[in-house]
Amino acid sequence: MADAVIGQATDARNARPRRFGLRSAMRRKSMTAFLMTSPLILLIALLVVYPALYSVNLATLNRSMEHFVGFGNFLFLFNRETFWMVVKQSCIFALTAVLFKAIFGFVVAHFVHNIPAKGQRKWRGMLLVPWVIPPAMSCLAWLWLFDPSYSAFNWIFDKVGIGPIPWTGDAMWARFSVILVNVWIGAPFFMIMYLAALKSVPEQLFEAAAVDGANFWQRTWYVTLPMMRNIIAITALFSLIVTFANFDIVRILTAGGPIDLTHVFATWAFRVGIEVGDIPLGASVSLFMVPILTLAAIFILRDINRRGNEA
Amino acid sequence: MRGKLTRRRFLATTAASTALIAMPYVRGSHAAGRLSIVLWDHWVPGANNTSKMLVEEWAAGEKVEVQIDYVNNQGNKLLLTTGAEAQAQSGHDVIALPTWLPSDHANQLEPVDDIMQPLIKQNGAVNATVEYLGKSQGHWIAVPATIGSQIKGPCSRIDLMKQHAGIDVQAMYPAGAPPKAENWTLDTFLKAAEACQKGGFPFGIGLGTTADSVDTAGAIFHSFGAMLVDAKGTITVKSDPVRQALEYYTKLAKFFPPDAPAWDDSSNNKWLISGRGALIMNPPSAWAVAKRDAPQVAEQCWTHGMAAGPKGRFAPFIPYFWGIWSFGKNKEAAKSLLVHLSQPVAIERLVAASGGYDLPSFANLTTLKTWAEEGPPKGTLYHYPNPYSHQVLSIAGAPAPPKIAVQIYIQGVMTKMTVRHLQGEPMEKTLAWAENEVEGFLRT
């Protein structure tokens, strides 16, 4: 990331001869650097890496956790139809949700950017509320809004003559509802990031493009998007990871139903691992996420690094 | 690692020797020290106070320092707590265990044959479901708890059933007298469901994967003698009883609300309380809330027995248990406490405090005053505890080995089968899917 660039710059500077203090300065620096990062390293090693390795170990045991079965659990999963359904659903869910969050965020950011600066603060504030409310609380509100007997939305539809919608009862609607709530919670985050990025694009670029006769769409395509490419990539990656691993929304709204058609990795791992009591299998399901996400992460971060070096 | 093996072997030998000796538990004078327990957090306001009082009375008598934690299963809290404590071999001494947890953690629970045998002698026999869930390899590993145990039988609207289905549930199950329910068969049930749905008040039975939905499906399947896995662990999905059960239930499900596949455990409560349904399969919690929020609905509610199928009359029974962790530090006190809580006097107080919701699992205790007197309408709970034993209390998934049955239950295979077939999948394809699922459950 930024470090690569900074690292190179520091090297260049350190190459300048300051012989006397250099070695002791380097030693002092390493020592201080080590001290400063050691709590971080300790925290991650002890409370993230070690338990993660333990989970990997768990995933290699049989159901009663008495024998080592290596990849047996994964092979077992690959044979189950439900597992592949969950994989497909998680991918579709994550990609669709992130796509819509990005689009919404982009569009709203443009509108907010358009209005005079004085009003922006107020609007920004209102539009960021969904992201600030704890998801566990807002999911309860959505659950209540989607309730089969008492849905406030269905009440309105009833008044205008449209039939009630089975928000969580029908598979397609359930998937829609889960994505809707996820977009509701996440789009404000995208909006804020894109808004800041929009503000950092120099106004002259837009004016130059306008003078050259570009209309709004051309300006967006040739000026806005390229300038914001980094932000789009970083935000998308972060959101992809968080959405892919999402547990609360699906759990509270649909618990994976109906007939498992809204299950994602985290909720299915919970059902298989904790609710049924097959902890090694649950661990295997959860771990299957990691390679997918790592690939995505490496891919996108490499793209950012390359761009960072180019810039 | 070695330590764990040695401890387990030790426990195994202790359990074996206890069984060999099979002496009844004699309350020692040394039940002292500290005890930390988990009790199910009751939804009835004030019910927790009664259990607290009972425990504290016992603690004062035995000079034990007790710490009670009330935990319910919201967010699977109880499940998480027991799972984590079992894994870590550390936690409370006595713990409330919903339905399947005793068999899940059989290895970590202290055998309680020495408590159960005298209790059965004193309070009467326990039903087969309690034995199925509370015993492991022939030994009792948990004591059936009154708090939280329930029957999820029909709770009907007297007026709507009379008006639309032509059935007088009060005459069928009169308060204070044996049931007159020879005509209450699954065929009548089906006709009534159709009539009520056409009348605009469908039966509120869910097809989701939460307990309420799965329990009803389980009772229907048992009524046809259908089981997905038999007691030996052989898969019997593609058998005629299963086909009959699936066919019937799919026919019945046509008359359920359209979003039944997404129903959770509170959906049927809301269905009844909002006045939209003629019947739900639920313990009296829905009626109790209706008493407070919709009295005009509540005074038309009547809890009664289930309809009979070709192979018998089955109703879903959901027991809770109290278990003692084998790594607990004060098992003497724990056993003494469980005996105390299972005395008829204590049970009567618990039932009264819960408004009749809690059910003791012993045969002699199904006719307590509370059920006769709760109302309005008076007698609405009289037949709730199955006082004339005219229905068999069962649980979905039985008689499969518990480790397989729990997966059938939690994954809601029976309701999922019904939904798939209802939505147009040919029966053979549904059965093939179910067989594939159940095969996966056989893994060890």
Add this chain to the structure above:
Amino acid sequence: MTAIATTAGGSARAARRRSMSRDRRWALRWSYFFLTLFAIFFLLPPAYMLITSLKTSAEVSAATNPWWVYNPTLANYAELLSSSQFLTYFRNSAVVSTVVVAVTMLISVPAAFALSRMKFWGSTTLATGVFLTYLIPETLLFIPLFKMFAVFGDATGIQLINRWWVLLLVYPTLTVPFCTWVMIGYFASIPRELDEAALIDGANYRQVLTRVFIPVALPGLIAATIFAFTVSWAQFLYPLAFTTSTDQLVLPVGIITSLIKGDVFNWGQIMTGALLGAAPPLLIYAFLMDYYIAGLTAGATKG
């Protein structure tokens, strides 16, 4: 000739300016229109929470107009705010979140400083690796963590399970990575001349950090603080798994487990509890909004 041309040009320019401002006005109107639509979409659920919280449970069950309160009552609020249980939850949440924020800052700020300014062996890997800890989900980690804490409790006698202070250990795993990343972004944007100057003046690295960086990057620090607070306050799975006794619970878990029992949902109270549970982050957000937003974007534009 020129005069006429100029005048013609002038009026043409003026005409263009007039049409531009008309376009601008239309663009503004459309912007406000869509913004209002989006605002309605985003604010609908909290508004509904508020409406429901003012209803008695009888009114909720009666299925009357859900968008209007016929018999408004503050009983739900009164009950919750006077219940000692609820206040305990609130206090636990407040203490845990505040301490976690402090701990997070103490860990991430020095680490971010070291990673952004001092190149040492493995710093690039560490910076990327920090980010990758988000790949490992909570639902996977809580069981081994529980076991670790139980073992620790047995070995040292310090009880960790079922105590609210265990959350002080686990929450930072969720807040530190992102805060570190954000601070790295902020620190990287501070001109090197500043710290070079300080170093030449004989300051050691610690002084550079405290005297130069922290004051300059204060908005970023505040933003990271707010992020850490919001994340800590909203946590659900970890407290659900690690705390059991009523007096140890934090607010989100406390609300859900004490207001929803068995199959009985008390929606009026639940919505009240949810609103009260969402209030602290909302309030902090309302007052410190600019820093919040600035911090979120800092990591992006400068990282």
